[in-house]
Amino acid sequence: MDLHVNQLAEYYGQAPVIFGDVFKQTLQPGILGVERRTAEGYGGLVFPIEGRARFTFNGCPYEIEPGTIAHGGPDMELCKEALSERSCSFVVVHYWLPAEEVARYPLHHEHFCVRMDNYGRTLELAQQLLQEYNTPGRMAALRTKLTFFNLIYEMVISINRQFRDENSKMMAQAADYIREHYAEPLTVEKLALQFGYDRRRFTYLFERETGMSPMNYLTRVRIGRSREMLKNYSCSVAQVAEWVGYSDSFYFSRIFKKHTGISPTEFRKQG
Known part of the structure; x- marks a missing residue:
């Protein structure tokens, strides 16, 4: 059983x-x-x-x-x-x-x-x-x-x-997976399936270990990576958005500003 x-x-x-x-x-x-x-x-x-x-x-x-x-x-x-x-x-x-x-x-x-x-x-x-x-x-x-x-x-x-202890190890692996696959179209359902949990329990365990939901964690990883790209590369905002997993550059800009307080373009000018 x-x-x-x-x-x-x-x-x-x-x-x-x-x-x-x-x-x-x-x-x-x-x-x-x-x-x-x-x-x-x-x-x-x-x-x-x-x-x-x-x-x-x-x-x-x-x-x-x-x-x-x-x-x-x-x-x-x-x-x-x-x-x-x-x-x-x-x-x-x-x-x-x-x-x-x-x-x-x-x-x-x-x-x-x-x-x-x-x-x-x-x-x-x-x-x-x-x-x-x-x-x-x-x-x-x-x-x-x-x-x-x-x-x-x-x-x-x-x-x-x-x-x-076993769940903590699994959630650490899930966080690593998100950091490695952040550019892919990840969802809570896909992540839960990947690690053998139902959606609700995966979300609960992930929040318990990281202090945030899987999707919030994914967003933070993507925003962090996009800041690096905007600072170090001359590619367009649309290209950065695509590289970190956002097909809609306008949506990416809204999310970026929500988390940083400024738009991607303004962030690049500051750098």
Whole structure:
């Protein structure tokens, strides 16, 4: 399942998730582990400790290793297989939702796999949860509940950080692309398609990273380049306009004056 971090944050932020149990499991290489179904009524989160494995939920495979987590919904077909030469171990955390709330949160019934930043802290909490769950006493039971919610919080924050870093890199590439292709007939739709986003999300991410919309950024690049040309070359204003991506020289002149306070001709005279 393709999953956006906002869906994950909304799910775990609003759904009344209740801790079920936690255990550690190890897969030996070369041995295919088959289970008929995941736990009925429980969602499960898999936190790899070491090694690499393939988890297949309802026929959909996910390869996991430290730095990734997998989620399986209730009552799913599950097949597990170690892919590394050494054994693969992981912590499994089960949780559930009250029966009257299940229908409101479809993500509970989905399988997915996500990569996260700062996985060491997340794994530390998963192992702490395992230790506290196996410690007798009321205080340990209380600490178990608190650690479970700390684990969920850290997981969502880490995934969000990872997505933000990846989006930041992509927007930097988009800005570079605009600076290199400013003379072409660029639109937000074309740019969004080029980098694999829908129009609205591309615009939001680009503004978050640069402080301006993609089209405003393009305009600033074009005006900056046209100032250089007007200052250093004797070509006509119409030629400059065409070279920086404007087919209409009158429109170019209006945009130039809007951004600089003077017309292209006046700017050239000042230079």
